[in-house]
Amino acid sequence: MQAEYRQRREQLMAKIGNSTAIFRSATTAVMHNDVEYNFRQDSDFFYLTGFNEPEAVVVLAPHHSEHRFVLFVQPKDPEKETWTGYRVGVEAAKELYGADEAYSIAELNEKLPKYLEKADRIYYHLGRDEKFNNTILKHWRGLIATYGKRGTGPIAIEDSNFVLHPMRLVKSQAELELMRKAINISVEAHNHAREFTQPGRYEYEIQAEIEHIFRLRGGVGPAYPSIVASGANACVLHYIENDRQMQDNELLLIDAGCCYGYYNGDITRTFPVGGKFTPEQKTIYDLVLSAQLQALAQVQPGNSWNLIHDTAVRVLVEGMLDLGILQGNIDELIKEEKYKPYYMHRTGHWLGLDVHDAGMYKQGEETWQILQPGQILTVEPGIYIAPNVKPAEGQPEVDNRWRGIGIRIEDNVLVTESGHEVLTAGVPK
The missing domain is CATH 3.90.230.10 (Creatinase/methionine aminopeptidase superfamily)
Known part of the structure; x- marks a missing residue:
């Protein structure tokens, strides 16, 4: 299936041109007190990657010279994995899922701007994760504020659903x-x-x-x-x-x-x-x-x-x-x-x-x-x-x-x- 996921990403990147698309994994949901429901990945995220863990982000930047497909994932952590299950980790994310580059999710705010600063626009669906929505909006506002000094950057955010969902249909x-x-x-x-x-x-x-x-x-x-x-x-x-x-x-x-x-x-x-x-x-x-x-x-x-x-x-x-x-x-x-x-x-x-x-x-x-x-x-x-x-x-x-x-x-x-x-x-x- 990895060839299929790669083909889908290539098709999507061809549609967005000189822009950057961002997709957020599903979050875990609480059944009661500290017991969680079984995790179910966001369908758009899964459609593009097959990756089935929470706390992950996909960045597709067709304009980037080296990293067109970037994954941010949870790093390996033996103590936490003992309780909540094995993680793919950063290194294996590149090997198993074909990412050009992978980072710890903790590095998102540091690394994301370099995949946005030369994009014409951002493709992102404002979903139920309000905290992450605000993260994307914060980065976009920051790039808009400094646009005049660079002469490049995303001047708009467009909903990714209208590009990706016709493919899924x-x-x-x-x-x-x-x-x-x-x-x-x-x-x-x-x-x-x-x-x-x-x-x-x-x-x-x-x-x-x-x-x-x-x-x-x-x-x-x-x-x-x-x-x-x-x-x-x-x-x-x-x-x-x-x-x-x-x-x-x-x-x-x-x-x-x-x-x-x-x-x-x-x-x-x-x-x-x-x-x-x-x-x-x-x-x-x-x-x-x-x-x-x-x-x-x-x-x-x-x-x-x-x-x-x-x-x-x-x-x-x-x-x-x-x-x-x-x-x-x-x-x-x-x-x-x-x-x-x-x-x-x-x-x-x-x-x-x-x-x-x-x-x-x-x-x-x-x-x-x-x-x-x-x-x-x-x-x-x-x-x-x-x-x-x-x-x-x-x-x-x-x-x-x-x-x-x-x-x-x-x-x-x-x-x-x-x-x-x-x-x-x-x-x-």
């Missing part, structure tokens, strides 16, 4: 292999969960079976907190308590995906706990499935991103009109978003290193992203009729027979040269 062959692995493990886990589910079991039992397979197959673990939502819990989009006992004649919605090599699967399936739909459940399920299949058909290179959502919404609204859940003119209902009490989210998102992956959806007020080969996205329409749902203004009260039904169907889809490939087709729907 189209997956390489190496990325596709990791995505397929994450998704295949997710498929196995979902199929096992469906077979394991029965009335009387608890949602957390299903969660345990799913996440056991994630780790058993070499995954890092869940890509996000697993959603195992039975009955009316399925109407809560990000339900994660997973503590209810499942009953016969109700549905189970599972939204879970495996993280493998930092890449993620994201699958949702909804099925009857006891193995058989009630007539009302089957009616809503068939409607959501129809919306999903018609939306999937729009995943074609050259099509607009929003065409997928618009297609799903029209199918869902037409179906809810037929069922009496909505009333009125279909075009007006869509324009005024009268369906939102029952379908409140978009129909998908990009998928990759992040579950909601990097990449623009819209450029300007009217121009949506155009699909192109190598992109991976989710297609996930749903209908959620909560027990206490309040219809939109002017819409009828919902018949009790529909209340408490929540259904979502989600697949991971690769845009190909000739159309698309449903990577999660191994989970029945």
Whole structure:
């Protein structure tokens, strides 16, 4: 993979020209008191380096005569490593990760200016680490103050996301292999969960079976907190308590995906706990499935991103009109978003290193992203009729027979040269 990381850095440096790009590693997060969560590297940082330690900084300076790729890392420290794990260290960072130069992170303030003073601008994303944001701003202000004496230096800071994230949006062959692995493990886990589910079991039992397979197959673990939502819990989009006992004649919605090599699967399936739909459940399920299949058909290179959502919404609204859940003119209902009490989210998102992956959806007020080969996205329409749902203004009260039904169907889809490939087709729907 080092050749892949190097190629990504070269591509990014070609885009920024006579500028310097700076990327900060993720910070450690505290779970409680002095216990930390497992470390998870910042996705941009990992995309460019594969380096998986905190307290690190990447500097890309294509204009520098010797050091175009510089790493600042934690130095070796046997005493600290005894407690918190081995560190790569400064010398090995050059050897293992191909840096032109590496320094201790303690030297950042001393060494960074020489990689900035001849740059036209700084590419840096002002993230959640306010202390580091202020460090970058301090250096920039200092260089601006002395610009007149040198005649060179960065006159602006530009967000690196707008240069790097279009690169992340189209997956390489190496990325596709990791995505397929994450998704295949997710498929196995979902199929096992469906077979394991029965009335009387608890949602957390299903969660345990799913996440056991994630780790058993070499995954890092869940890509996000697993959603195992039975009955009316399925109407809560990000339900994660997973503590209810499942009953016969109700549905189970599972939204879970495996993280493998930092890449993620994201699958949702909804099925009857006891193995058989009630007539009302089957009616809503068939409607959501129809919306999903018609939306999937729009995943074609050259099509607009929003065409997928618009297609799903029209199918869902037409179906809810037929069922009496909505009333009125279909075009007006869509324009005024009268369906939102029952379908409140978009129909998908990009998928990759992040579950909601990097990449623009819209450029300007009217121009949506155009699909192109190598992109991976989710297609996930749903209908959620909560027990206490309040219809939109002017819409009828919902018949009790529909209340408490929540259904979502989600697949991971690769845009190909000739159309698309449903990577999660191994989970029945």
